Amino acid sequence: MVSRDVAVIIGVGGMGLAIARRLGSGRGLLLADRDERTLKAARDALAAEGHEVAVQAVDVAEPDSMASLAATAGGLGPVTHLAHTAGLSPVQAKPADILRVDLLGVALFLDEFAGVVAPGGAGVVIASTAGHFAPTLSPDQEAALALTPAAELARLPFLAPDLVTDQAQAYCLAKVGNLIRVRAAAKLWGRRDARVNSVSPGVVSTPMGRQELAGPWGAAMRAQVDSAPAKRVGTPDDVADAVSFLLGQQARFITGTDLVVDGGAVAIHRRGGWTARAKSATGAGRD
Known part of the structure; x- marks a missing residue:
């Protein structure tokens, strides 16, 4: 790969591949995924479209693997664009594996790439609207999730099996x-004049999303889509648009925050809570 600005995409399924296409023109692409067949298919597809592509297998929850990926990225050129999309969904794994990949994997990404992102660069973590529907944490739990070293996250008492x-x-x-982790990492990334944010997609039509829709939580997900103002599932391009914005110069004053990309589902969920509280407080309410 010729030394030029580098975009790193971790996880090259539906969203990752759409993001790679959006970011790849005029940059070197480093694609990373645990599944080598998925990685090869993404490399071949993007190379056939004219993109300059390097690949590396990675286990996002293994510190040495993530450190190796960061070192590879830094050796290819200035690392200006980063997107972490890798994760497991509820139908794919046991609770401990989900926490290992989806929580520890992100923490390691934020730590390792804070040391190689180029000045002026930016990163995005793909989170989920599930984080907005989650039960409220105590201030102590939030602080622990924000500041506990990555290697010790699994030992937090409230994450016990x-x-x-x-x-x-x-x-x-x-x-x-x-x-929470992205908000906390904004200061660390800022020391290199770099930014980091998250995107929380709702129900998106990716292979993982379709698997979830066919699973035990599918009915609740479809109800969420039907009640949202947009009244449709999202597409990988919807997410890629949001990521492209957050990684671009138009978002140069935005860091440490989350962009919800869900057609309005979280807004409707919160409105329902407000309506219930208003009725409780006044004995009436207006829908």
């Missing part, structure tokens, strides 16, 4: 942890 026994519970905890 005997307490987190459900896949959906683990997923919500991991995703709210992503939002």
